[in-house]
Amino acid sequence: xxxxxxxSRVLIAFIGLAITLHSYAQKQGVxxxxxxxxxxxxxxxxxxxxxxxxxxxxxxxxxxxxxxVKSGTExxxxxxxxxxxxxxxxxxxxxxxxxxxxRPEDVLEDAKAIARSVPHDFDKDGPHVVTGPIxxxxxxxxxxxxxxxxxxxxxxxxGVISNRxxxxxxxxxxxxxxxxxxxxxxxxxxxxxxxxIFTPIRQIKGTWYGILYAQNGDEIRFPLRPxxxxxxxxxxxxxxxxxxxxxxxxxxxxxKYVGVGATVYLPVFVQGALFYVGDPHFVQGNGExxxxxxxxxxxxxxxxxxxxxGDAQIPGGKGTLVQPFIDLPDAWVPIGLDPDLDEAMKKATxxxxxxxESLGLDRATAYAYLSVAGDFEVSQVVDRTxxxxxxxxxxxxxxxxxxxxxxxxxxRTLPQSPKIVAGHIMVPLQxxxxxxxxxxxxxxxxxxxxxxxxxxxxxxxxxxSREAQWNGTRxxxxxxxxFLEEGNLFVPAALFAEILGVQVxxxxxxxxxxxxLP
Numbered sequence: 001x002x003x004x005x006x007x008s009r010v011l012i013a014f015i016g017l018a019i020t021l022h023s024y025a026q027k028q029g030v031x032x033x034x035x036x037x038x039x040x041x042x043x044x045x046x047x048x049x050x051x052x053x054x055x056x057x058x059x060x061x062x063x064x065x066x067x068x069v070k071s072g073t074e075x076x077x078x079x080x081x082x083x084x085x086x087x088x089x090x091x092x093x094x095x096x097x098x099x100x101x102x103r104p105e106d107v108l109e110d111a112k113a114i115a116r117s118v119p120h121d122f123d124k125d126g127p128h129v130v131t132g133p134i135x136x137x138x139x140x141x142x143x144x145x146x147x148x149x150x151x152x153x154x155x156x157x158x159g160v161i162s163n164r165x166x167x168x169x170x171x172x173x174x175x176x177x178x179x180x181x182x183x184x185x186x187x188x189x190x191x192x193x194x195x196x197i198f199t200p201i202r203q204i205k206g207t208w209y210g211i212l213y214a215q216n217g218d219e220i221r222f223p224l225r226p227x228x229x230x231x232x233x234x235x236x237x238x239x240x241x242x243x244x245x246x247x248x249x250x251x252x253x254x255x256k257y258v259g260v261g262a263t264v265y266l267p268v269f270v271q272g273a274l275f276y277v278g279d280p281h282f283v284q285g286n287g288e289x290x291x292x293x294x295x296x297x298x299x300x301x302x303x304x305x306x307x308x309x310g311d312a313q314i315p316g317g318k319g320t321l322v323q324p325f326i327d328l329p330d331a332w333v334p335i336g337l338d339p340d341l342d343e344a345m346k347k348a349t350x351x352x353x354x355x356x357e358s359l360g361l362d363r364a365t366a367y368a369y370l371s372v373a374g375d376f377e378v379s380q381v382v383d384r385t386x387x388x389x390x391x392x393x394x395x396x397x398x399x400x401x402x403x404x405x406x407x408x409x410x411x412r413t414l415p416q417s418p419k420i421v422a423g424h425i426m427v428p429l430q431x432x433x434x435x436x437x438x439x440x441x442x443x444x445x446x447x448x449x450x451x452x453x454x455x456x457x458x459x460x461x462x463x464x465s466r467e468a469q470w471n472g473t474r475x476x477x478x479x480x481x482x483f484l485e486e487g488n489l490f491v492p493a494a495l496f497a498e499i500l501g502v503q504v505x506x507x508x509x510x511x512x513x514x515x516x517l518p
Contacts, residue, residue, distance in 0.1 A: 033155040033299050035078055035110045044075040048110045048131045053080070053278075055118045056125025058241040058251055059234045061270040065135035068272070071306035074150065076299060079228065079280040080108065080129045083160035083295040085115035087122035088184070088192035097158070100198040108155060108297055126243030128230055128252065132276030134304070139273035142309040144321050145233055147264040147275070151301035152226040154201060159210070159282050159296030162196040169289035169381050199294055201282060210283055210294050222283065226298055227259045229279030232324075236269040243278070245385035246337055248323040253335065254293070254380040255389050256284045261329045265307075265314065267321040275304060288380040317358035323351070330395065336388040341381060348376060348388040359397055364422040369396075406512035409435035418513045419490060424479045425504065425513055426490040429461060436500070436517065449489060459499065463489055470499050 031038075035047045044067070046052060052066045069075060084093045084107075093111045094104045114129055136145060165179050166172070175195045184191035200211050201224060208224040232250025235241060246253045250266050258264055266273075277300060284293030310319035315327065326333035334355050336348025352374060356366035370376075373396055379387030404417040409432055419426040429449060430440045438453045443460070448469070451459040460469035466480045468491075477492050484490045493515060496502040505514045 032106050032108070032157075033078070033153065034108060039076060044069060044073055046075060046077045046131060046134065048078050048080040048114065048129060050113055050117045053114060053118060053129050053131050055082075055114065055120040055129055056127065057243050058130055058230075058232065058249075059133040059274050059276050060237050060239065060241050061234050061274070062238050063133050063234060063274055065133050065272060065274060068135040068137055069304060070137045072303065074301060074303045075134070076301050077131055077277055078110065078155065079131055079277055079298050079300060080111050080114060081159065081280055081295045081297045082127045082129050083162060083196065083292065085111055085129075086127055087120070087186045088164065088189050088194045089160075089196055090189040091115050091186040097198075100158070102158065106156065111297070126252070128243040128279045130230060130243055130276050130278040133234060133272075133274035134276070135272035135274060136304055136306050137272075139268050139306050140271060140309075141236070141269055142320055143268040143273070144307040144309075144311070144314050145266045145268055145273045145275060146305040146307055146313070147231060147266065148303040148305070149227075149258060149260050149262045149264070149300070150303060151299075152228075152260055152280075153299040154208070154224075154226065154282060155297040155299050157202070158198065158200050159294045160196050160292070161199055161290060161294050162194065162292045163290040164194040165192070167382060168291040169287065174290075201294075201296070208282075224283045224294075225256060225259055226280070226282055227256060227262075227284070228277050228298065228300060229254045229281050229284070229293065231258065231264055231266070231277050232275070233266045233268055234270050234274035234276075244383050245339075246383060246387060247385065248337075250324045252279060252383050253324060253337075253387060254279070254281075254284065254288055254383060255326060255333065255335065255387065256281075256286060256293075256379070257328055257331075257333060257389075257391075258326060263327040265321055265325045265327065267323065273306070277302075284380075286377045286379065288382050291382050315358075316355055325351075325355075326389070330393065332392040332394065334390045334392070335379070336390075337385050339385050341378070341386045341388070344386045344388045345376065348390050352376075352390040352392060356392065360400060362419075362421040365420075368422075403511060406510070407432075407515070408512060409515045410517060416485075416488065418493070419484050421482075421484070421490075422479060425493040425506065426479065426482075426484060427493045427496075427513070427515070428485070428488045429481070429491050430488070432493075432496065432515065433459075436496070436502070453500070456500065461489065461491055461495075468495060475499070 039045050084096050089096045093107050097107050163175050177193045181191040209221040212220040230252050235249045280298035281293040282296040307314050315325045334351035336344045338344040352370050353366045375391040379389050407414045407418045414431050416428045416431050433440050433451045438451050441450050443450045448460040448462045457471040461481050463481050466477050467474050479492050481491045493504045497504050503516050
């Protein structure tokens with residue numbers, strides 16, 4: 001009798017909490033954005049319907065586009081979260097959300113239709129509802145699709161955070177229960193023993209928050225930062241592509257910074273690009289350790305622009321991309337993806353070095369910069385392919401774009417510019433040597449440049465080496481001689497200082513390197 005009474009009290013408390021959650025939405029005046037509601041006229045609009053989505057897998061090269069748009073088009077897409085419609089939640093969003101006090105009319109109609117009629121295999125397919133693909137007129141392999149995130153609006157005042165057996169950062173440890181039973185099915189979803197936490201969202205003083213509850217009923221509030229977990233283009237394959245692991249085509253990258261104001265650059269692999277979105281999030285922590293973010297349906301307004309191969313707007317300075325790149329208002333975000341987290345870190349580091357090099361740093365300096373001022377974060381560890389992203393602050397590079405360094409030798413200005421490599425002043429060998437009164441020639445027998453200095457001696461400089469030869473004696477250099485410009489071998493200015501006593505000074509304010517014989 002006592003046990004039954006305890007259960008009744010729990011049920012009464014649960015119902016009271018559900019009613020309270022619903023009243024929050026009512027008090028805030030939150031409007032449920034059903035398909036097509038409040039869409040501005042003359043705006044391209046893509047709803048998520050059984051005809052425009054695939055559940056659990058991505059478009060491939062053979063996918064038929066649901067619409068075609070021109071470069072520069074703004075489009076509104078109503079995305080649908082998979083949470084609340086999956087098999088372990090009963091595949092009935094009205095019933096699932098109704099347990100938390102959500103009225104049937106406040107459940108999205110497109111979520112109902114997808115749960116009712118779109119094929120999905122809980123054990124084989126990915127969980128995500130993927131909307132698209134959209135063909136971009138004229139897109140060809142080698143081009144780059146530029147996606148600007150203009151607006152992201154919650155479609156409902158609630159979301160779900162889930163942890164499922166065998167998944168997340170602690171598989172086998174959490175959820176802390178007996179695990180999936182053989183009889184588990186959409187008609188008996190409780191036997192999956194997965195954990196899905198209904199989470200209301202609320203606007204407080206103009207800021208949206210997610211709400212979780214302590215055991216005594218106190219609220220834990222965290223600000224929302226909506227983004228689309230899936231954003232990508234079709235890979236060049238006819239095989240079925242699971243929606244879970246991200247790859248060079250984008251997909252389920254789950255980088256939390258891809259919110260309003262972000263720009264995503266995606267390499268194009270097939271004609272038309274075939275762009276798609278999905279996995280809408282209200283907010284996510286780096287790592288996404290439990291398995292999901294706060295999942296909730298979003299209305300997204302995006303601008304899709306095509307950049308032809310070779311376009312100077314493409315990040316990295318190579319005129320093309322091999323994998324996605326993210327541009328934020330205050331930072332650049334290179335990405336590394338690999339099933340092994342260590343390898344993902346290496347890939348992110350290589351991508352970050354290559355990008356910083358494109359800004360004008362040499363490789364060694366780029367590596368050093370990233371070690372002291374770059375932030376590498378774990379995007380997620382739950383999508384089979386792990387993700388690491390780097391944050392490179394734009395503020396650190398605000399002084400780029402000044403005039404080239406100047407170079408004078410014995411008071412004479414040379415047309416060539418010196419370089420700064422790994423903190424070393426590098427100067428072009430032949431122009432500097434000739435300005436100092438020497439003759440320079442290539443010696444094919446020794447694969448070295450011979451520098452003949454009248455009444456002083458002979459210098460041999462070996463390309464890509466840290467050793468030179470002065471009057472038959474080998475001497476070391478702090479940095480290797482290298483071709484930093486076509487046809488011009490650069491050597492450390494310190495080499496001339498060491499063998500000839502040349503005085504080297506750097507006028508930082510005027511950006512000029514001065515070299516003078518004493």
